[in-house]
Amino acid sequence: xxxxxxxxxxxxxxxxxxxxxxxxxxxxxxxxxxxxxxxxxxxxxxxxxxxxxxxxxxxxxxxxxxxxxxxxxxxxxxxxxxxxxxxxxxxxxxxxxxxxxxxxxxxxxxxxxxxxxxxxxxxxxxxxxxxxxxxxxxxxxxxxxxxxxxxxxxxxxxxxxxxxxxxxxxxxxxxxxxxxxxxxxxxxxxxxxxxxxxxxxxxxxxxxxxxxxxxxxxxxxxxxxxxxxxxxxxxxxxxxxxxxxxxxxxxxxxxxxxxxxxxxxxxxxxxxxxxxxxxxxxxxxxxxxxxxxxxxxxxxxxxxxxxxxxxxxxxxxxxxxxxxxxx
Amino acid sequence: xxxxxxxxxxxxxxxxxxxxxxxxxxxxxxxxxxxxxxxxxxxxxxxxxxxxxxxxxxxxxxxxxxxxxxxxxxxxxxxxxxxxxxxxxxxxxxxxxxxxxxxxxxxxxxxxxxxxxxxxxxxxxxxxxxxxxxxxxxxxxxxxxxxxxxxxxxxxxxxxxxxxxxxxxxxxxxxxxxxxxxxxxxxxxxxxxxxxxxxxxxxxxxxxxxxxxxxxxxxxxxxxxxxxxxxxxxxxxxxxxxxxxxxxxxxxxxxxxxxxxxxxxxxxxxxxxxxxxxxxxxxxxxxxxxxxxxxxxxxxxxxxxxxxxxxxxxxxxxxxxxxxxxx
DNA sequence: ACTCTATGCGAAATCGATTTCATGATCAAC
DNA sequence: GTTGATCATGAAATCGATTTCGCATAGAGT
Numbered sequence: 001x002x003x004x005x006x007x008x009x010x011x012x013x014x015x016x017x018x019x020x021x022x023x024x025x026x027x028x029x030x031x032x033x034x035x036x037x038x039x040x041x042x043x044x045x046x047x048x049x050x051x052x053x054x055x056x057x058x059x060x061x062x063x064x065x066x067x068x069x070x071x072x073x074x075x076x077x078x079x080x081x082x083x084x085x086x087x088x089x090x091x092x093x094x095x096x097x098x099x100x101x102x103x104x105x106x107x108x109x110x111x112x113x114x115x116x117x118x119x120x121x122x123x124x125x126x127x128x129x130x131x132x133x134x135x136x137x138x139x140x141x142x143x144x145x146x147x148x149x150x151x152x153x154x155x156x157x158x159x160x161x162x163x164x165x166x167x168x169x170x171x172x173x174x175x176x177x178x179x180x181x182x183x184x185x186x187x188x189x190x191x192x193x194x195x196x197x198x199x200x201x202x203x204x205x206x207x208x209x210x211x212x213x214x215x216x217x218x219x220x221x222x223x224x225x226x227x228x229x230x231x232x233x234x235x236x237x238x239x240x241x242x243x244x245x246x247x248x249x250x251x252x253x254x255x256x257x258x259x260x261x262x263x264x265x266x267x268x269x270x271x272x273x274x275x276x277x278x279x280x281x282x283x284x285x286x287x288x289x290x291x292x293x294x295x296x297x298x299x300x301x302x303x304x305x306x307x308x309x310x311x312x313x314x315x316x317x318x319x320x321x322x323x324x325x326x327x
Numbered sequence: 328x329x330x331x332x333x334x335x336x337x338x339x340x341x342x343x344x345x346x347x348x349x350x351x352x353x354x355x356x357x358x359x360x361x362x363x364x365x366x367x368x369x370x371x372x373x374x375x376x377x378x379x380x381x382x383x384x385x386x387x388x389x390x391x392x393x394x395x396x397x398x399x400x401x402x403x404x405x406x407x408x409x410x411x412x413x414x415x416x417x418x419x420x421x422x423x424x425x426x427x428x429x430x431x432x433x434x435x436x437x438x439x440x441x442x443x444x445x446x447x448x449x450x451x452x453x454x455x456x457x458x459x460x461x462x463x464x465x466x467x468x469x470x471x472x473x474x475x476x477x478x479x480x481x482x483x484x485x486x487x488x489x490x491x492x493x494x495x496x497x498x499x500x501x502x503x504x505x506x507x508x509x510x511x512x513x514x515x516x517x518x519x520x521x522x523x524x525x526x527x528x529x530x531x532x533x534x535x536x537x538x539x540x541x542x543x544x545x546x547x548x549x550x551x552x553x554x555x556x557x558x559x560x561x562x563x564x565x566x567x568x569x570x571x572x573x574x575x576x577x578x579x580x581x582x583x584x585x586x587x588x589x590x591x592x593x594x595x596x597x598x599x600x601x602x603x604x605x606x607x608x609x610x611x612x613x614x615x616x617x618x619x620x621x622x623x624x625x626x627x628x629x630x631x632x633x634x635x636x637x638x639x640x641x642x643x644x645x646x647x648x649x650x651x652x653x654x
Numbered sequence: 655a656c657t658c659t660a661t662g663c664g665a666a667a668t669c670g671a672t673t674t675c676a677t678g679a680t681c682a683a684c
Numbered sequence: 685g686t687t688g689a690t691c692a693t694g695a696a697a698t699c700g701a702t703t704t705c706g707c708a709t710a711g712a713g714t
Contacts, residue, residue, distance in 0.1 A: 001438075001461070003699090003700055003701080004700065004701060005701095013663080013664085014665075015664090015700085015701080015702095016663070016664060016665080016702080017663060017664075018701095019701065019702055019703085020662090020663085020702095022701095025662095026661070026662070027662070027663080031662085031663085043458070045435060045439050046439065046701070047439055047441075047700050047701060048439040048440050048701090049376055049385075049439070049440060049441050049699085049700080049701085050380050050669090050699070050700035050701035050702085051700080051701050051702075052376045052669095052701090053374075053377050053380050053668095053670065053671090053700080053701075053702095054669050054700080054702045055703095058376075068404060068408075068420075069398065069402065069405060071396065071398070071601070074395050075396065077395060078396060078422070081395075081422060085429075090421070090433070092419035093395075093419065093420040095404075095408055106417070109375070109417055111328075111372065112372050112375040112376075113376060114374075114376050134328070135328055219600075219601070248602075248603055251603040252602075272603065273396075273601070274398070274546070274572070274599070274600070274601040274602065275601065275602070275603045276578040276579055276603060330669090330670055330671085331671060331672095332670075332671095340693080341693065341695075342670085342671080342672095342694090343693070343696095344692085344693065344694075345671095346672055347692090347693090353691070353692070354692070354693085355691095355692065373671070374669085374670050374671065376669085376670080376671085377669070377670035377671035378671050378672075379699095380669090380670080380671075380672095380698095380700065380701090381670080381672045381673080381698070381699050382671085382699085383699070655714105656713100656714090657712105657713090657714090658712085658713080658714105659710100659712080659713095660709105660710085660711080661708100661709085661710080661711100662707105662708090662709085662710100663706105663707090664705105664707090665704105665705090665707105666703100666704090666705085666706105667705095668701100668702080668703080669701095669702090669703105672698080673696100673698080674695105674696090674697075674698090675694105675696085675697095676694090676695085676696105677692105677694085677695100678691105678692095678693090679691085679692085679693100680689105680691080681688105681689090681691100682687105682688090682689085683686105683687085684685100684687085
């Protein structure tokens with residue numbers, strides 16, 4: 001816990017010079033050597049708090065996500081972390097539980113801790129970014145939009161929902177249900193829209209909503225919705241799950257009832273990283289979560305560096321990984 | 328981004344008084360009102376950096392873990408977060424990838440950002456805590472020990488390994504293998520020791536190491552080890568997986584080969600949160616990860632509050648959840 | 655030889671809060 | 685009525701780094 005003053009005294013220079021040595025400003029070789037030696041002896045580590053206070057910026061970026069227990073978001077986090085690390089930034093992970101209040105708290109903290117920027121997977125479209133924008137901190141949206149004109153990286157959700165559904169159609173399924181997340185969450189809604197478009201084309205007469213379930217983006221939600229669907233007078237012969245956890249829930253229910261895919265067709269928008277199912281039995285539209293994190297982090301770093309071009313939105317596509325029927 | 332000085336001026340008081348208002352020190356009612364009103368008008372939020380610098384402590388605790396993509400650790404993180412939140416602390420999650428170097432970096436950051444304390448799942452037993460101890464910051468070990476005499480919360484790993492193995496024995500399996508994590512990681516080693524104890528009792532003549540595989544604590548590791556075991560001249564009829572991800576990997580391989588449990592018996596030390604397998608087919612020794620986080624957070628908060636009783640170690644037990652053979 | 659520019663470096667100001675210290679006011683006690 | 689204790693309050697010091705400013709020295713240009 002040595003300070004710059006103690007190092008200065010030991011090295012026989014001024015504190016300013018010590019600071020210069022550690023910030024790559026021109027200092028004579030002999031003084032550099034003296035300072036480094038003194039710093040080594042005292043185990044000097046610059047106090048980041050003081051540094052941040054003076055410079056009015058820190059090398060920390062906040063990653064604000066709704067569910068840290070969802071592997072999709074941890075994968076995203078890995079992407080962010082890898083890029084940030086390289087650039088000398090550290091990442092603090094903030095879990096909002098999809099609650100606006102917690103989210104607001106973390107955004108305030110980001111401001112008052114002078115964090116360099118924020119990557120935000122918004123809890124809803126109600127998120128208020130006025131304060132953080134007023135503070136001049138860059139924000140990059142991931143996974144979901146925010147209603148503000150800021151940089152963002154999103155998935156082609158509608159397309160993904162469509163691809164998943166179409167693949168089930170091609171595989172011969174005829175009564176395809178859809179389980180997705182809360183209706184007010186854009187990703188959930190869009191994926192359902194993709195599903196709906198295919199259904200409408202396929203069987204224009206059917207009431208689409210009969211086989212559509214808005215739920216939570218969690219395993220429980222998938223289980224409940226799947227059970228509801230199976231209890232219908234005329235149950236579906238296939239289902240599209242709107243995210244990884246819904247897929248897990250749905251498949252759990254199916255497995256328990258002996259309806260293991262492909263007996264009942266399952267397509268998931270997202271990956272099943274820890275599935276113990278034979279990987280070939282379920283159709284996936286894999287979402288490049290890590291890549292989303294990487295892209296967002298790069299954009300944020302550019303903004304932090306002062307880039308002020310107009311806001312960009314990057315759209316990433318999922319990759320269809322079809323189930324192989326015979327395995 | 329108003330400062331305390333601006334608030335003071337607007338309210339017609341000194342900055343000291345503004346600080347007092349926000350820290351619950353006695354101030355006359357009228358001045359309190361004036362300050363609050365001024366703060367409201369200016370949207371004043373205290374600058375945490377300045378506060379931290381002056382007070383030499385912050386309301387942030389670091390949670391340092393080896394693998395943020397492992398649901399075991401995210402569950403632990405949830406436990407920590409919930410308790411910390413209640414107490415007004417925020418948690419920053421630091422992912423070390425099981426690399427000593429990254430871990431050391433994060434520990435340095437914890438010091439130089441004046442974080443209030445650290446909860447650490449050590450990357451190995453080589454972790455150096457000298458600096459952070461010298462800085463007087465409390466550290467609580469989770470999941471794994473550290474070689475230092477500090478508070479800790481660990482699982483009864485040996486017992487868990489034993490329970491998992493015994494259950495397979497009772498279920499009638501006779502050639503039980505074990506896949507565990509890196510030998511130098513205490514949890515991996517201990518769980519294997521539990522397995523070994525049962526095997527030694529059961530078949531004293533057998534060479535235990537033939538059926539023991541040290542691997543990584545990841546899905547890949549489980550896959551590889553399982554494949555190796557199946558390729559043996561005399562393959563096992565059951566396997567104990569040393570953690571959740573190894574279990575996933577092993578089961579994946581088995582499923583691909585039509586050896587779905589319980590055809591080949593599987594017991595996992597840990598949970599399979601996102602398994603799509605019928606939950607009853609695999610024996611689990613569930614580890615209370617969330618509870619571990621909760622306990623660790625409470626201990627850390629006590630230390631932060633100044634508690635200096637001798638170091639405590641809390642041992643949590645896994646809970647056997649037997650596979651039901653007929654389902 | 656003389657100006658001009660560049661460069662190294664120390665003194666001191668600065669970031670924004672907290673906290674110590676001193677002051678003056680209020681009130682109870684004797 | 686004096687002493688003493690208590691309390692609200694402001695001025696100023698403080699936390700530890702960065703950065704501005706100004707000075708002194710060195711080297712380049714004519």
